[in-house]
Amino acid sequence: MNYFVNVIKRELLKIKRNKFILFSLFVAPVLLSLCVVWTFSEGILTKLPIAVLDNDNSDVTRAIIRAVDATPSVNVKYRIENVYEGQDLIKSGKAYALIIFPHNFKKDLDRSKRPQISYYYNNQMIIVGGSLTKDIQAAIATTIKGIDAQIRMKQGLARDAAISQVSLIGVDERVKSNPYLNYSYFLTYASFAHIYQIFVTLLAIWALGIEFREGTTKQWLECANNSVLTAVFGKLFVYGTILLILMFLSFFSYTILYGAPFRGNFLYCLFSSVVYLFSYQMMGLCFVAVLSNMRFALSCGAFYTSLGFSMAGMTFPATAMPAFGRFYSSLLPVRPYVNLIIDQMMKGFAPKYDLNYLFWILCIGLFGASFIPLLHKHLQDEKLWYQI
Amino acid sequence: MVPNLDNIKKIFKKEFMTVLTDEETKLIMVGAIFLYGLFYLIPFHNQETRNLPIGVIDNDNSTLSREFTRDLNAHRNVNVVEYLYNIDDAKEEFYKNNIKGFILIPKDFEKDVKRGNPSNIAAYTDSSFLIIYKQIASAVGETANYFSNALEIGTLLKKGVNKDKALSIVAPIDFIQNPLYNPIGSYQNYIYPMILIIVLQQTMLIGIGMINGLQNEMMKGTKINEGGKIVYKKIDTISEYSKNSVEIVLGKACAYALLYFIYALMYFLLFPTFGVYDMSYNIIPMLMLLIPYLFACAFVGIGLTYFCPRREDVLILMIPTSVPFIFLPGFVWAKEAIPPLLHFISEFVPFEPAADGLVKVNQMGATFSQVLPDFWILIGLCIIYFLFANFTITKINNQKN
Structure with a gap:
């Protein structure tokens, strides 16, 4: 135990002397987490500017435009005179969509001629375009249904019958786990997991690799009474504990300050996070053990973790990826961890349903840990010192 | 002092060779460019999320409800994989991640619909991951709408109403959606071009940080393992050709920018030519943005050595920043x-x-005047970071004196 404490003390001194590492360990993860929270602080996309070209300018088109404008996500900011104006607004990013009402819209509607509403939207921004389209379509459909029901009532149908005929089969959406469709919760939780996996891996590689770079591997082992386990875990304990505390502070301050959901089991989340950080530290160890060169190991660790956000299915579901993508993502603890955290935080699943994820993360960690004997062997080899 | 062009050329050549000969730098500034370009193709290759597994609780078990289930199953977004008896069963399957959502068809669905009474299908969807939610919700919504319209048109036709009239009664307007620039909503066209742009910045900053970090370490004196032999390296000036910071900054920046200009052409012209993603080939405005972008990156890369004094520091700093950076230009999350x-x-x-x-x-075919604000910001950044790079180089050069 004394030797374990010795290693911890030695590491704390090393961190204290290196301002950059001090910053990377204590400040940078918090700053980046805050940056993500700040980015999504609005929560739901509101008042997105769109343009309207109303060639009819009738009471019906004006009613539809008012209904569209009343939708929380939409702001009918531009009333334009021609299509080119609309094209310019969309291309320069000032408007996300354009609605065009043709001449004689009302007349055609009255004559049952099915007038067209042309709706153009910027689908280069899939998430923004998608959510706008859904809301605008719903607003137009509701207004038209109202107008249609009025027409049918004029034709002599009773009020209820008139309404029911325009919506014979309805869909009653019972949204589980995120009733306000706040995408920012998912992105924020996933980003926290991603940011901390990078820091924990790179700092583990730095901490282990710097002994090779500075030619101090033997001194480090001596400090741990030549026990490689004491040397490794004493060192990584420092970084793991600090990052675990910061990661949990990020998660909980987010749930408290922004009212993000937390419906799961606290201890289970904590335990999973310990296993998560441990697994990444072990993968970092694996790179150092194999390469025995801090800079090379850092580059490999950077490549391994930086692909995490996309590969783990945070922007695009992992299950929809080609086989190689699914295989690569299965090597990253961030994929099962994000699933587990979302299940716990947002969906409130019982822990038993997420045991497979925990086991998966642990397996990756144990794979990394199996390289400890190789690291031990390389620590004795002075030829591996001072590599740049 | 007016910068000497000859000195700039010599520094440029030396720096260009350093990038191509230093093993570690080569890994980042050459290898990573190709690796990231290829690896980021993998996750979005299938472009769309289809066939999401869902469950159905059919409390009516009628011809009409079975027909509805068949129609839903035929929708490309979903795949009905489970027929369940009650909500508890469905929840259990949902917790086990066997299904991503489920629908409940109420009892008397067929009876109600045939009598002309509205009937609601309940759709239980998991919305924590919005892309999955959107796909399931639109599948159920579109199927219900289609089904509803088909039934009503059928009824009207039976009553002797002609087809066009029936259609105009059921759907009084024709709402035509025109998705612009990325018509099929491909994730590859959406995320990949942005990833390529950020890969250029991040790898350039890391590579430059590695080169300049090592030079900075050698200014102080450091032990280096050269093929098993330990040597002590110490240099007196960051460049053997000049002590003028403007010459050093310009020489170095031109080397990095030129190399990355070649990569950018590969990313933005060659890749789309091979059909990797869609491109509008708006070449002049692209170059007008690309050149100041690459120089701004080169200058900021040199400047960053002030905060990241060792070879490895900039890598630890830059890698985690990619995710917050990618959210900010307004394509993932609206600028507003x-x-x-x-x-x-x-x-x-x-x-x-x-x-x-x-x-x-x-991607959107904008003209230069439509992106003029971005151009001026990049020019402004070039000026600011040129000064910053000069400050850093002066500081490194003066530290031993």
């Missing part, structure tokens, strides 16, 4: 929803104005 102060701060990261401008030019 990003706090104005954060948006202002983000404009100091060259990637932000560059991504905004380049995606508009390359």
